[in-house]
Amino acid sequence: MIVHQIPVGPMQNFSYIVVDEDSSESIIIDPSWNLMELELIIKENNLKIKYIVNTHYHDDHTRGNEEMVASTKAPIIQHESSTLKNDITVKDGDFIEFGNSKLKVLHTPGHSPDSICLVGDGKIFSGDTLFVGNCGRIDLPGGNASELYHSLFDVLHSLDNDLVMYPGHNYGSTETSTIGKEKMTNMIMQKRTEQQFLDMMG
Known part of the structure; x- marks a missing residue:
């Protein structure tokens, strides 16, 4: 997979175009602002967009959906608990396939009820x-x-340390990281009881 990480908008968001190298079939993750930049990458690389995928329903990750649907004719994928308009719903453990590539859906609620992570x-x-x-x-x-708490410690903490992490916002010291590095250096990912976590989060 080739990953195009595109900084967009006033809230330091990232949109992504993820490309299957064998077929150029691709998905867009979280289109919001700066849609012309996404269009340019699609055109320059002659990409075929199969799906538009939202990691959750918040406006800063979905506001570009309709425009990108009009442009690409691709259906929108969201978690089954999303309250927004979509074409295809997914649940924990499902796979999103494009070309010879696939990403596994992990349901990770907490920030929002419909939050998902995609792994592959x-x-x-x-x-x-x-x-x-x-x-x-x-x-x-x-x-x-x-x-x-349960999404972080029951789901993400058990993942392979070498996974390269592509977040939804550019809020850290680097634009990407690894799960292993976050386990070591991210205060949020340090092992603690659920009550300690709740106290910390206020």
Whole structure:
């Protein structure tokens, strides 16, 4: 897989175009702002967009959906608990396939009820569940610290240390990281009880 990581908008978001190298079939993850940049990458590389995938329903990750649908004719994929308009729903353990590539869906609620991470080919697209050096906030509607604790420690903590992490925002010291590095250096990922985590998150 080739990953195009595109900084977009006023909230330091990342949009992604993930390309299957064998077929040029691709997916867009979280289109929001700067859509012309996405269009340019698609055109310059002659990519065929199979799906538009949202890591969760917040506006800063979905506001470009309709425009990209109009441009690419690709259907929108979201978690089954999303409240937004979509064409295909996925649940934990499903795979999103494009060309000869596939990404596994991990349901990781906490930042929002419908938050997902996508894992495959040595990569994880972590949305707003986990950032470089931090995690997604829980004080927005649908946020839940207890759910985030279980997403971080029951799901993400058990993943391969070598997975390269592509977050939903550029909030850290680097644009990408690895799960292993986050386990070592991210304060949020240090082992603690659920109650200690809830106290820390306020």
